[in-house]
Amino acid sequence: MDQGRGAVQPDPRHDDRDDAEGAFIAAYDPRDYDPIAVTVDVVALTIRDGSLHVLLVQRGRPPFEGRWALPGGFVHSVRDEEDLPDAAVRELSEETSLRLSGEPEGSSEAGRAAAPAALARVHLEQLGTYGAPGRDPRMRVISVAYLAFAPELPDPEAGTDANEAEWVPVGSLGLPDAPGAGQRPGTTRRLAFDHARILADGLERARSKLEYTPLATAFCAPEFTIPELRAVYEAVWDEELHAGNFHRKVLSVPGFVESTGATTERGGRRGGPRPRLYRAGDARLLHPALLRPGREDEIR
Amino acid sequence: MDQGRGAVQPDPRHDDRDDAEGAFIAAYDPRDYDPIAVTVDVVALTIRDGSLHVLLVQRGRPPFEGRWALPGGFVHSVRDEEDLPDAAVRELSEETSLRLSGEPEGSSEAGRAAAPAALARVHLEQLGTYGAPGRDPRMRVISVAYLAFAPELPDPEAGTDANEAEWVPVGSLGLPDAPGAGQRPGTTRRLAFDHARILADGLERARSKLEYTPLATAFCAPEFTIPELRAVYEAVWDEELHAGNFHRKVLSVPGFVESTGATTERGGRRGGPRPRLYRAGDARLLHPALLRPGREDEIR
DNA sequence: TAAATAGTGTCTTTGAGACACTATTTC
């Protein structure tokens, strides 16, 4: 352990430390720690046209100029000290025209954080940190990846450092374990850095989270129908679900959804009765969980 | 996104990048990224005397001198570029006398990694990253936390920067949601930095992992009995489990354990037949899972 | 011999999934 070495910029906001802080300032040696660039990258997912999309930006600068990448960038620490989830929200709005007002609420700092904004209620949680030497050709960069679930949002506009920003169907990316994997690999848009791995990890996290949390509602409007919720599960899991059993199951899980008493104005575009409207309930975990069907093989 | 700025130390190991790498070197501006110190901290868990213990070190330097903390320290990036899991293993062995030879195997970089060494087979996985401004009074420090599951190990010796290193029962720490919470809070050993939060997150992760992965076997010797495995669950969950039902359940999950055909030499110290010996099976997920009993309340 | 424990049998309840069916809406 060498967190005990050196002192620079003692932070006046820190109010839970021992005294005798001044003593070790003299012992500070900058070579004792290695400065490393820290970035955040965001896997932002949404449902469009019934399939799962991820927000990608086309890089406007080297390295990987012209290649597509996850939105992200360096964490600010000198000019303004920002928290990691704040940096993720900032990058998400900087890179695109998406405005995500409202501050993230986080119980556990490394855990989930939700941004219940006026316009967009986006769920944000930490995905993992990627720091292998060589993952950035320029220098040692450690990237803290965040995962965002968003309801359907407008088309993004490119940010300052990106040529373009776009919602891209994840099935078109030819990822190893992606829901829509298995199509012509020639069409594959190869992502910059190790972003294909980060995206794959984010997708697996999203699929898993839908099993035991009510986060599928984060992909929906504030009021939604059970069939809309089912479409979210089908898009993320890339599985067709039995409408009747899904309906009964959702209503049987305490706190998953609560009824508004209303129905939609119109039935489905190809017929059918008008479905009822629901809001997200107060459950934080689904009990019992909604398990993905047919995973007996992926277990070994 | 500003990962497109600047270039320093282009890494020759990186073989999957665009050409025209030279062009942007001239555009490098060190002020475009903010150097941040990166540390790793390890929540190392083991079972001793039937209860869950965590490895703590007593800090030998300010800040928080004399306080207990998770083992950890700065990631090396200048003198030798090390990967994050390597840094976690190094800190774990540096801080204590524990020798963890063998290199971590990791499928997903941000995911789990196991160190199947000769002496100690330790499971290592990334827990999360903690980077709030002010969490270290000296400077901006971002800590990547790792979670380790170890079988019973010898008492550690203190490392260079620590006064002491010790396996501490987690129940004695008075954590908000710890298994052994609820005892006199005056005895609480307050941890340095935000390590109480990191430890609490690690404990919750461990409890959850035991539900749907076979990682309880990582706390056991290579050959173990079902009652020993049950003791692991009882220690981590702080719940008494029904011996008969647990036994049948473990054997019914495909790939959880496999029989060695042998039994122990002696029965329990207070009587009973000699239990059979098992090895860890080849399952990576438990299906169906072993769910913690009585969690209906923690769901909202 | 008494007490403790390993391991199995059995019953009940819950839940998942297959299937059928009715009612409602759109084209």
Place this chain on the structure above:
DNA sequence: GAAATAGTGTCTCAAAGACACTATTTA
């Protein structure tokens, strides 16, 4: 009217948990 969909009823099978019971070992 035809087709599609929302929502419910019902049946079967798997699994969790409660409880009982036997066999084996230690003190």
